Amino acid sequence: MPELPEVEIVVRCLDQILSGRRFESAELRRQRLAPDITPKKFANRLVGAQINFVHRRGKHILFDLDNGRTLITHLRMSGRFWLLDPESSEPKFSHAVFELDDGERLVFQDQRHFGFMNVVETSRLFQAKELAKLAPEPLSEDFSDDYFRKTLKGTKRNIKALLLDQTRVCGVGNIYASEALFLAGVRPTAVSGAITKAKTVVLRESIVQVMNETLELGANIPLDRSNIGGNIYGPNSDGDWRVYGREGELCLKCRSTIKRIVQGTRSTYYCRSCQR
Numbered sequence: 001m002p003e004l005p006e007v008e009i010v011v012r013c014l015d016q017i018l019s020g021r022r023f024e025s026a027e028l029r030r031q032r033l034a035p036d037i038t039p040k041k042f043a044n045r046l047v048g049a050q051i052n053f054v055h056r057r058g059k060h061i062l063f064d065l066d067n068g069r070t071l072i073t074h075l076r077m078s079g080r081f082w083l084l085d086p087e088s089s090e091p092k093f094s095h096a097v098f099e100l101d102d103g104e105r106l107v108f109q110d111q112r113h114f115g116f117m118n119v120v121e122t123s124r125l126f127q128a129k130e131l132a133k134l135a136p137e138p139l140s141e142d143f144s145d146d147y148f149r150k151t152l153k154g155t156k157r158n159i160k161a162l163l164l165d166q167t168r169v170c171g172v173g174n175i176y177a178s179e180a181l182f183l184a185g186v187r188p189t190a191v192s193g194a195i196t197k198a199k200t201v202v203l204r205e206s207i208v209q210v211m212n213e214t215l216e217l218g219a220n221i222p223l224d225r226s227n228i229g230g231n232i233y234g235p236n237s238d239g240d241w242r243v244y245g246r247e248g249e250l251c252l253k254c255r256s257t258i259k260r261i262v263q264g265t266r267s268t269y270y271c272r273s274c275q276r
Protein backbone atom coordinates (compact mmCIF):
# COMPACT_ATOMS: atom_id res chain seq x y z
CA MET A 1 0.00 0.00 0.00
CA PRO A 2 1.42 3.43 -0.85
CA GLU A 3 2.19 5.55 2.17
CA LEU A 4 2.17 9.33 2.35
CA PRO A 5 5.43 10.04 0.47
CA GLU A 6 4.43 7.77 -2.40
CA VAL A 7 1.02 9.45 -2.58
CA GLU A 8 2.71 12.87 -2.55
CA ILE A 9 4.87 11.80 -5.50
CA VAL A 10 1.77 10.61 -7.39
CA VAL A 11 0.06 13.92 -6.59
CA ARG A 12 2.97 16.00 -7.92
CA CYS A 13 2.96 13.92 -11.08
CA LEU A 14 -0.83 14.22 -11.57
CA ASP A 15 -0.72 17.94 -10.90
CA GLN A 16 2.02 18.46 -13.48
CA ILE A 17 0.20 16.42 -16.14
CA LEU A 18 -3.43 17.34 -15.50
CA SER A 19 -3.59 20.99 -14.38
CA GLY A 20 -5.57 22.87 -17.01
CA ARG A 21 -7.01 19.71 -18.58
CA ARG A 22 -10.78 19.22 -18.82
CA PHE A 23 -12.83 16.09 -18.22
CA GLU A 24 -14.71 15.29 -21.46
CA SER A 25 -16.22 12.21 -19.87
CA ALA A 26 -16.17 10.49 -16.48
CA GLU A 27 -17.17 6.87 -16.45
CA LEU A 28 -17.56 5.07 -13.14
CA ARG A 29 -17.37 1.44 -14.17
CA ARG A 30 -17.32 -0.15 -10.77
CA GLN A 31 -20.11 1.35 -8.70
CA ARG A 32 -18.56 0.43 -5.36
CA LEU A 33 -15.45 2.48 -6.11
CA ALA A 34 -17.66 5.50 -5.30
CA PRO A 35 -20.26 4.12 -2.87
CA ASP A 36 -21.78 7.51 -2.00
CA ILE A 37 -22.67 8.49 -5.55
CA THR A 38 -24.36 6.95 -8.62
CA PRO A 39 -22.42 6.63 -11.90
CA LYS A 40 -24.81 9.19 -13.40
CA LYS A 41 -24.18 11.77 -10.67
CA PHE A 42 -20.47 10.99 -10.83
CA ALA A 43 -20.46 11.93 -14.52
CA ASN A 44 -22.75 14.94 -14.04
CA ARG A 45 -20.50 16.44 -11.37
CA LEU A 46 -17.29 15.97 -13.38
CA VAL A 47 -17.93 16.25 -17.11
CA GLY A 48 -16.92 19.65 -18.50
CA ALA A 49 -14.96 20.60 -15.40
CA GLN A 50 -11.38 21.80 -15.72
CA ILE A 51 -8.77 20.59 -13.25
CA ASN A 52 -7.31 23.61 -11.46
CA PHE A 53 -4.69 21.61 -9.57
CA VAL A 54 -4.16 18.30 -7.80
CA HIS A 55 -3.31 18.22 -4.10
CA ARG A 56 -3.81 15.86 -1.18
CA ARG A 57 -4.86 15.56 2.43
CA GLY A 58 -3.26 12.58 4.14
CA LYS A 59 -3.32 9.83 1.55
CA HIS A 60 -6.41 11.21 -0.20
CA ILE A 61 -5.67 12.59 -3.67
CA LEU A 62 -7.78 15.69 -4.40
CA PHE A 63 -8.59 17.06 -7.86
CA ASP A 64 -9.63 20.69 -7.42
CA LEU A 65 -12.08 21.55 -10.22
CA ASP A 66 -13.26 24.85 -11.68
CA ASN A 67 -16.92 23.96 -11.07
CA GLY A 68 -16.61 24.33 -7.30
CA ARG A 69 -16.21 20.62 -6.71
CA THR A 70 -13.37 18.32 -5.73
CA LEU A 71 -12.86 14.74 -6.83
CA ILE A 72 -11.57 12.78 -3.82
CA THR A 73 -9.68 9.58 -4.56
CA HIS A 74 -7.78 7.07 -2.44
CA LEU A 75 -5.44 4.44 -3.87
CA ARG A 76 -5.71 2.15 -0.81
CA MET A 77 -4.08 -1.25 -1.48
CA SER A 78 -3.57 -1.38 -5.21
CA GLY A 79 -5.14 1.63 -6.91
CA ARG A 80 -3.08 3.44 -9.52
CA PHE A 81 -3.55 6.01 -12.26
CA TRP A 82 -2.59 5.52 -15.89
CA LEU A 83 -2.48 8.14 -18.60
CA LEU A 84 -3.21 6.52 -21.95
CA ASP A 85 -3.01 7.89 -25.45
CA PRO A 86 -5.98 7.24 -27.78
CA GLU A 87 -4.38 4.12 -29.30
CA SER A 88 -3.56 2.33 -26.05
CA SER A 89 -5.95 -0.27 -24.70
CA GLU A 90 -7.05 -0.06 -21.09
CA PRO A 91 -5.54 -2.32 -18.45
CA LYS A 92 -7.64 -4.93 -16.68
CA PHE A 93 -9.52 -3.64 -13.62
CA SER A 94 -10.06 -0.15 -15.07
CA HIS A 95 -12.69 0.99 -12.60
CA ALA A 96 -12.96 4.64 -13.62
CA VAL A 97 -12.08 6.16 -16.99
CA PHE A 98 -11.86 9.88 -17.75
CA GLU A 99 -11.48 11.23 -21.27
CA LEU A 100 -9.46 14.44 -21.32
CA ASP A 101 -9.72 17.38 -23.70
CA ASP A 102 -6.37 16.58 -25.30
CA GLY A 103 -7.53 13.12 -26.37
CA GLU A 104 -5.74 11.19 -23.65
CA ARG A 105 -7.51 9.07 -21.04
CA LEU A 106 -6.90 9.02 -17.32
CA VAL A 107 -7.63 5.54 -16.01
CA PHE A 108 -7.99 4.43 -12.40
CA GLN A 109 -7.03 0.78 -12.16
CA ASP A 110 -7.61 -1.19 -8.99
CA GLN A 111 -6.85 -4.87 -8.97
CA ARG A 112 -7.79 -5.47 -5.34
CA HIS A 113 -10.97 -3.34 -5.28
CA PHE A 114 -10.20 -1.29 -2.16
CA GLY A 115 -9.89 2.09 -3.89
CA PHE A 116 -12.26 4.96 -3.18
CA MET A 117 -13.71 8.00 -4.96
CA ASN A 118 -16.25 10.69 -4.21
CA VAL A 119 -17.12 14.12 -5.59
CA VAL A 120 -17.88 16.84 -3.03
CA GLU A 121 -18.35 20.60 -2.85
CA THR A 122 -14.92 22.18 -2.46
CA SER A 123 -16.25 24.67 0.10
CA ARG A 124 -17.04 21.74 2.40
CA LEU A 125 -14.08 19.56 1.41
CA PHE A 126 -12.39 19.42 4.78
CA GLN A 127 -15.66 18.62 6.53
CA ALA A 128 -16.14 15.59 4.26
CA LYS A 129 -16.23 12.46 6.38
CA GLU A 130 -13.16 11.04 4.64
CA LEU A 131 -11.03 14.00 5.68
CA ALA A 132 -12.60 15.52 8.79
CA LYS A 133 -10.94 13.27 11.37
CA LEU A 134 -7.44 13.10 9.92
CA ALA A 135 -4.51 14.10 12.14
CA PRO A 136 -2.36 17.11 11.15
CA GLU A 137 -0.20 16.75 8.06
CA PRO A 138 3.08 15.17 9.19
CA LEU A 139 5.19 17.47 7.02
CA SER A 140 3.46 20.62 8.28
CA GLU A 141 4.15 22.75 11.36
CA ASP A 142 0.93 21.45 12.91
CA PHE A 143 2.65 18.11 13.50
CA SER A 144 4.68 19.67 16.28
CA ASP A 145 6.50 18.25 19.29
CA ASP A 146 3.70 19.65 21.40
CA TYR A 147 1.00 17.95 19.32
CA PHE A 148 2.85 14.63 19.27
CA ARG A 149 3.53 14.65 23.02
CA LYS A 150 -0.14 15.39 23.79
CA THR A 151 -1.19 12.62 21.40
CA LEU A 152 0.98 10.04 23.16
CA LYS A 153 0.27 11.23 26.69
CA GLY A 154 -1.96 8.94 28.75
CA THR A 155 -2.29 6.47 25.88
CA LYS A 156 -1.92 2.80 26.75
CA ARG A 157 -1.84 1.55 23.16
CA ASN A 158 1.48 0.40 21.79
CA ILE A 159 3.33 3.01 19.76
CA LYS A 160 3.25 1.02 16.50
CA ALA A 161 -0.57 0.87 16.57
CA LEU A 162 -0.78 4.55 17.43
CA LEU A 163 1.47 5.53 14.53
CA LEU A 164 -0.85 3.69 12.13
CA ASP A 165 -3.97 5.44 13.47
CA GLN A 166 -4.64 8.14 10.83
CA THR A 167 -6.65 10.22 13.32
CA ARG A 168 -3.53 10.55 15.52
CA VAL A 169 -0.61 10.53 13.07
CA CYS A 170 -1.43 11.04 9.43
CA GLY A 171 0.14 9.19 6.51
CA VAL A 172 2.37 6.68 8.34
CA GLY A 173 1.87 3.11 7.19
CA ASN A 174 3.48 -0.20 8.06
CA ILE A 175 6.86 0.43 6.43
CA TYR A 176 7.45 3.96 7.70
CA ALA A 177 6.32 3.00 11.20
CA SER A 178 9.04 0.32 11.43
CA GLU A 179 11.63 2.62 9.90
CA ALA A 180 10.86 5.63 12.12
CA LEU A 181 10.80 3.53 15.30
CA PHE A 182 14.18 2.05 14.42
CA LEU A 183 15.68 5.43 13.65
CA ALA A 184 14.41 6.77 16.98
CA GLY A 185 15.46 3.69 18.97
CA VAL A 186 11.92 3.09 20.25
CA ARG A 187 10.59 -0.43 20.81
CA PRO A 188 7.43 -0.95 18.65
CA THR A 189 5.64 -2.57 21.59
CA ALA A 190 6.31 0.38 23.93
CA VAL A 191 3.28 1.85 25.68
CA SER A 192 2.79 5.19 23.93
CA GLY A 193 2.18 7.16 27.10
CA ALA A 194 5.34 5.79 28.75
CA ILE A 195 7.76 7.05 26.09
CA THR A 196 10.04 9.77 27.47
CA LYS A 197 9.71 13.36 26.36
CA ALA A 198 13.15 13.24 24.75
CA LYS A 199 12.34 10.07 22.80
CA THR A 200 9.03 11.58 21.70
CA VAL A 201 10.91 14.46 20.08
CA VAL A 202 13.33 12.09 18.34
CA LEU A 203 10.49 9.87 17.12
CA ARG A 204 8.58 12.79 15.64
CA GLU A 205 11.73 13.92 13.84
CA SER A 206 12.35 10.37 12.62
CA ILE A 207 8.86 10.15 11.09
CA VAL A 208 9.50 13.36 9.18
CA GLN A 209 12.98 12.20 8.16
CA VAL A 210 11.92 8.85 6.67
CA MET A 211 9.15 10.55 4.71
CA ASN A 212 11.44 13.27 3.42
CA GLU A 213 14.04 10.72 2.28
CA THR A 214 11.50 9.13 -0.06
CA LEU A 215 10.24 12.51 -1.25
CA GLU A 216 13.76 13.58 -2.15
CA LEU A 217 14.23 10.39 -4.13
CA GLY A 218 10.90 10.95 -5.87
CA ALA A 219 11.91 14.48 -6.82
CA ASN A 220 14.82 13.04 -8.82
CA ILE A 221 12.79 10.49 -10.74
CA PRO A 222 11.87 11.68 -14.24
CA LEU A 223 8.17 12.08 -14.89
CA ASP A 224 6.74 9.00 -16.61
CA ARG A 225 3.32 9.76 -18.04
CA SER A 226 2.48 6.10 -18.57
CA ASN A 227 3.44 5.12 -15.02
CA ILE A 228 2.33 7.84 -12.67
CA GLY A 229 4.39 7.28 -9.54
CA GLY A 230 3.82 3.59 -10.05
CA ASN A 231 7.26 2.25 -9.29
CA ILE A 232 8.28 4.48 -6.46
CA TYR A 233 8.54 2.88 -3.08
CA GLY A 234 11.12 3.79 -0.53
CA PRO A 235 14.44 5.54 -0.32
CA ASN A 236 16.60 2.85 -1.81
CA SER A 237 14.09 0.72 -3.70
CA ASP A 238 12.69 -2.53 -2.32
CA GLY A 239 14.82 -4.46 0.11
CA ASP A 240 17.01 -1.56 1.15
CA TRP A 241 15.06 -0.33 4.12
CA ARG A 242 16.82 0.04 7.46
CA VAL A 243 14.77 -2.70 9.16
CA TYR A 244 11.57 -3.27 7.18
CA GLY A 245 11.54 -6.70 5.50
CA ARG A 246 14.97 -7.56 6.97
CA GLU A 247 14.07 -10.33 9.43
CA GLY A 248 17.13 -12.43 10.26
CA GLU A 249 19.55 -9.92 8.73
CA LEU A 250 22.05 -7.90 10.73
CA CYS A 251 21.15 -4.55 12.27
CA LEU A 252 22.87 -1.72 10.40
CA LYS A 253 23.78 -0.04 13.70
CA CYS A 254 24.81 -2.85 16.05
CA ARG A 255 24.97 -6.08 13.99
CA SER A 256 22.32 -7.83 16.13
CA THR A 257 19.70 -9.88 14.29
CA ILE A 258 16.59 -8.03 13.13
CA LYS A 259 13.39 -9.49 14.59
CA ARG A 260 9.91 -9.66 13.12
CA ILE A 261 6.77 -9.63 15.25
CA VAL A 262 3.11 -9.39 14.29
CA GLN A 263 1.12 -6.49 15.72
CA GLY A 264 -2.55 -6.25 14.81
CA THR A 265 -2.04 -8.66 11.85
CA ARG A 266 0.79 -6.54 10.40
CA SER A 267 4.51 -7.37 10.50
CA THR A 268 6.80 -5.12 12.51
CA TYR A 269 10.58 -5.31 12.15
CA TYR A 270 12.96 -4.06 14.82
CA CYS A 271 16.31 -4.49 16.57
CA ARG A 272 16.09 -5.71 20.16
CA SER A 273 19.30 -4.03 21.23
CA CYS A 274 18.87 -0.66 19.50
CA GLN A 275 15.17 -0.26 20.28
CA ARG A 276 14.43 -0.32 23.99
Ligand SMILES: [Zn+2]
Binding pocket: 251, 252, 253, 254, 255, 256, 271, 272, 273, 274, 275
Ligand atom coordinates in the same frame (compact mmCIF):
# COMPACT_ATOMS: atom_id res chain seq x y z
ZN1 LIG B 1 20.69 -2.77 16.44
